[in-house]
Amino acid sequence: MCLAIPARVVTVDRDGGTAVVSLGGVKKEVSTALLEDVAVDDYVLIHVGFALHKIDPVEAERTLALFAQAGLVGGP
Amino acid sequence: MKYIDEFRQHDLARTLADAIAREAQGDRSYHLMEFCGGHTHAIFRYGVQDLMPANVTFVHGPGCPVCVLPVGRIDQAMRLVEQHDHVILCTYGDLLRVPASGRKSLLKAKAAGADVRMVYSTTDALKIARDNPEREVVFFAIGFETTTPPSAVAVKQAHAEGLKNFSIFSNHLLTPAAIQNILESPEVRELGSVRIDGFFGPSHVSSIIGTQPYEFFAEEFQRPVVIAGFEPLDVMQSALMLIRQINAGRHEVENEYTRVVTREGNVKAKALVAEVFELRRSFEWRGLGTVPYSAFKVKEAYAGFDCERRFDMPAVAAADNKGCECPAILRGAKRPTDCKLFATVCTPDNPLGSCMVSSEGACAAYWSYGRFRGAAANHDARRSRT
Amino acid sequence: MSAKLKPLHRLDLRNGCVDMSHGSGGRAASQLIEELFVRHFDNELLGQRNDQAAFDVGAGRMVMSVDAHVISPIFFPGGDIGSLAVHGTVNDVAMSGARPLYLSAAFILEEGYPLADLDRIVASMARAAREAGVAIVTGDTKVVERGKGDGVFITTTGVGIVPEGIHISGDRARPGDAILVSGTLGDHGVAIMSSRENLQFETTIQSDSAPLNTLVADMVAAVPDIHCMRDPTRGGLASTLNELAQQSGVGMMLRESAIPIREEVAAACELLGLDPLYLANEGKLIAICPQGKAERLLDTMRAHPLGANSAIIGQVIEDSYALVQMETRFGGSRVVDWLAGDPLPRIC
Numbered sequence: 001m002c003l004a005i006p007a008r009v010v011t012v013d014r015d016g017g018t019a020v021v022s023l024g025g026v027k028k029e030v031s032t033a034l035l036e037d038v039a040v041d042d043y044v045l046i047h048v049g050f051a052l053h054k055i056d057p058v059e060a061e062r063t064l065a066l067f068a069q070a071g072l073v074g075g076p
Numbered sequence: 077m078k079y080i081d082e083f084r085q086h087d088l089a090r091t092l093a094d095a096i097a098r099e100a101q102g103d104r105s106y107h108l109m110e111f112c113g114g115h116t117h118a119i120f121r122y123g124v125q126d127l128m129p130a131n132v133t134f135v136h137g138p139g140c141p142v143c144v145l146p147v148g149r150i151d152q153a154m155r156l157v158e159q160h161d162h163v164i165l166c167t168y169g170d171l172l173r174v175p176a177s178g179r180k181s182l183l184k185a186k187a188a189g190a191d192v193r194m195v196y197s198t199t200d201a202l203k204i205a206r207d208n209p210e211r212e213v214v215f216f217a218i219g220f221e222t223t224t225p226p227s228a229v230a231v232k233q234a235h236a237e238g239l240k241n242f243s244i245f246s247n248h249l250l251t252p253a254a255i256q257n258i259l260e261s262p263e264v265r266e267l268g269s270v271r272i273d274g275f276f277g278p279s280h281v282s283s284i285i286g287t288q289p290y291e292f293f294a295e296e297f298q299r300p301v302v303i304a305g306f307e308p309l310d311v312m313q314s315a316l317m318l319i320r321q322i323n324a325g326r327h328e329v330e331n332e333y334t335r336v337v338t339r340e341g342n343v344k345a346k347a348l349v350a351e352v353f354e355l356r357r358s359f360e361w362r363g364l365g366t367v368p369y370s371a372f373k374v375k376e377a378y379a380g381f382d383c384e385r386r387f388d389m390p391a392v393a394a395a396d397n398k399g400c401e402c403p404a405i406l407r408g409a410k411r412p413t414d415c416k417l418f419a420t421v422c423t424p425d426n427p428l429g430s431c432m433v434s435s436e437g438a439c440a441a442y443w444s445y446g447r448f449r450g451a452a453a454n455h456d457a458r459r460s461r462t
Numbered sequence: 463m464s465a466k467l468k469p470l471h472r473l474d475l476r477n478g479c480v481d482m483s484h485g486s487g488g489r490a491a492s493q494l495i496e497e498l499f500v501r502h503f504d505n506e507l508l509g510q511r512n513d514q515a516a517f518d519v520g521a522g523r524m525v526m527s528v529d530a531h532v533i534s535p536i537f538f539p540g541g542d543i544g545s546l547a548v549h550g551t552v553n554d555v556a557m558s559g560a561r562p563l564y565l566s567a568a569f570i571l572e573e574g575y576p577l578a579d580l581d582r583i584v585a586s587m588a589r590a591a592r593e594a595g596v597a598i599v600t601g602d603t604k605v606v607e608r609g610k611g612d613g614v615f616i617t618t619t620g621v622g623i624v625p626e627g628i629h630i631s632g633d634r635a636r637p638g639d640a641i642l643v644s645g646t647l648g649d650h651g652v653a654i655m656s657s658r659e660n661l662q663f664e665t666t667i668q669s670d671s672a673p674l675n676t677l678v679a680d681m682v683a684a685v686p687d688i689h690c691m692r693d694p695t696r697g698g699l700a701s702t703l704n705e706l707a708q709q710s711g712v713g714m715m716l717r718e719s720a721i722p723i724r725e726e727v728a729a730a731c732e733l734l735g736l737d738p739l740y741l742a743n744e745g746k747l748i749a750i751c752p753q754g755k756a757e758r759l760l761d762t763m764r765a766h767p768l769g770a771n772s773a774i775i776g777q778v779i780e781d782s783y784a785l786v787q788m789e790t791r792f793g794g795s796r797v798v799d800w801l802a803g804d805p806l807p808r809i810c
Contacts, residue, residue: 024729049197072460123794169806
């Protein structure tokens with residue numbers, strides 16, 4: 001499987017098909033060729049120098065809430 | 077680090093561990109296969125199995141593209157770069173130390189003078205091709221569906237720029253084919269000697285292919301699949317979801333990694349792959365044997381970027397080391413400790429099989445993180461508290 | 463008064479290059495030594511211009527250490543091969559508890575190496591030596607043909623004196639001892655990687671390369687009974703702790719949450735798939751001391767500018783396997799193994 005890391009989009013170069021992302025202060029230029037549209041402050045998944053997918057902030061919150069609820073909700 | 081640290085929280089781990097301990101029924105055991113090397117790595121790195129009850133076990137699967145790459149393919153690439161001075165072979169770091177035939181590796185070939193260069197991205201390989209027009213640049217393309225779209229983009233880019241000296245050695249693999257192969261194997265289907273009660277679906281492969289391709293498995297093989305995120309809390313939540321399905325007798329595809337994975341995946345990436353690649357009728361996987369429609373090759377329209385058509389690269393049939401149990405380990409039929417070579421002759425310093433070389437491989441993970449689990453447990457009891 | 467025969471033209475430090483005559487021992491070599499090395503290193507012993515330096519030593523045990531430096535890139539964020547060489551040898555001597563006194567420096571230069579860069583390196587070494595309070599008192603220069611050297615190789619030897627009553631050694635770790643580090647880990651490793659072309663990431667992380675001798679002096683004065691000290695250079699914290707565990711025949715149990723790592727270093731490691739525990743540090747040390755002295759040692763370290771982020775990261779335990787283990791931040795445990803080779807970035 002594949003090492004892919006979420007990072008925040010800092011600048012976008014639409015013509016060049018690239019963006020600069022930041023993770024904990026480390027910046028890297030990545031290709032946006034696999035995504036339709038990318039905006040500053042989006043979070044994207046980075047793998048081998050490419051942005052693979054956007055991260056959905058609503059779903060992220062929902063997932064974290066699920067973890068916390070695990071203790072309360074039992075069974076399917 | 078956002079979307080990373082929150083998914084590693086210690087207190088939430090406890091909450092999930094308690095829930096799993098409550099819901100895992102005492103009178104049965106749960107064998108959950110994590111297909112992906114990334115999950116194997118996370119489980120060991122964070123010690124997730126320490127938080128699981130004894131009747132829940134992880135079965136390590138073949139989702140490590142380095143581990144399942146037949147030795148012969150590495151030999152082919154090595155011969156190419158050794159026999160042709162003008163070839164520059166670009167490769168991801170993962171492949172450099174994999175042992176090939178004759179105890180050689182790409183790293184050793186590099187030490188002996190072959191022009192082998194490590195790159196982080198296909199973008200780097202393209203740059204090398206542009207900067208060295210009189211040399212031939214060959215990119216050793218490995219990986220599952222997560223890593224295939226970047227290769228497709230590179231080929232299209234090379235085509236658009238009219239680059240005449242760039243090609244790829246395609247060893248891209250398909251995940252569903254491997255899952256099917258495992259589930260159809262005699263050990264699983266008939267003999268029941270390898271118990272798999274449920275699957276953790278790969279995180280990032282699924283971000284590309286979506287959850288839809290797994291629906292067939294859940295139905296056909298009557299086993300639940302939960303697409304699990306990469307972080308340890310994701311793995312635990314997914315284990316809980318699998319246990320719940322197993323308890324209820326359900327076998328559906330559920331998605332735990334909803335912040336990245338959707339049902340249809342990344343449509344644009346899939347289209348790019350379909351434009352550049354087509355399925356090979358069959359491909360040999362180390363450990364799984366020949367698997368039909370399980371790998372990609374470059375389409376005719378882009379033949380100029382397929383190194384197997386550009387160069388004469390005769391196939392190399394290479395046998396695995398006799399005592400090496402990688403094949404069984406990759407199928408989940410054996411554990412690293414079942415292999416006679418493990419930790420005796422085969423160590424990270426002297427790896428005989430790729431399960432030991434790749435940090436995603438079950439043997440490497442076992443060695444690094446879990447070799448003396450029994451001893452570790454004793455120490456937990458004995459160490460003094462401050 | 464004798465008239466010294468001065469060379470007609472000074473060394474062209476701006477545009478000149480090293481050539482074979484600079485290593486030949488003749489006038490050109492002498493000029494290089496005078497106008498570059500002696501000018502920067504400038505101390506009484508070196509100024510005597512003998513092939514050796516003679517000095518008195520006080521009471522106590524003498525300590526000697528040697529290091530060869532072949533780093534690439536030669537200039538990196540936070541330092542260069544010169545400052546690294548000085549810091550490295552000062553630290554090796556200091557890890558025994560000794561006060562470093564004198565250094566020697568031997569240079570192997572590649573024909574064609576720019577004198578401007580050499581000047582920069584030597585100036586940097588001089589600065590590092592002054593900062594550490596040591597003098598570079600003797601040296602040597604050789605030149606190899608173009609293609610037979612990687613620009614500059616430097617070998618440094620250091621000598622020092624260990625004060626009475628100090629016995630620091632890798633085989634002295636005992637169950638119950640506390641394990642301390644003097645600051646954040648992985649900075650140097652990440653700084654080096656960021657300047658390697660094909661990885662192309664931007665970071666503000668600088669190498670932590672620094673002389674630790676004054677920190678060590680404070681430490682041994684406060685806690686003379688320190689058992690072990692070592693600086694986690696190549697191979698990182700993990701390799702160094704494994705070495706000590708093996709030498710002492712003990713195990714170790716670390717707490718991941720206690721290990722200081724900068725956010726940027728952690729982030730770079732996530733991006734490349736590396737483990738910060740295996741990355742090199744050039745301005746940090748590990749100390750192992752009796753449990754009862756741990757707080758005192760920690761306070762002493764934190765009071766020094768180079769030890770501001772010091773922390774107690776674990777404990778020595780009984781273990782016939784001599785394993786280094788760690789309680790993960792997550793709650794489970796893992797073994798921190800000895801590195802097989804250099805950490806390589808991975809995609810999987």
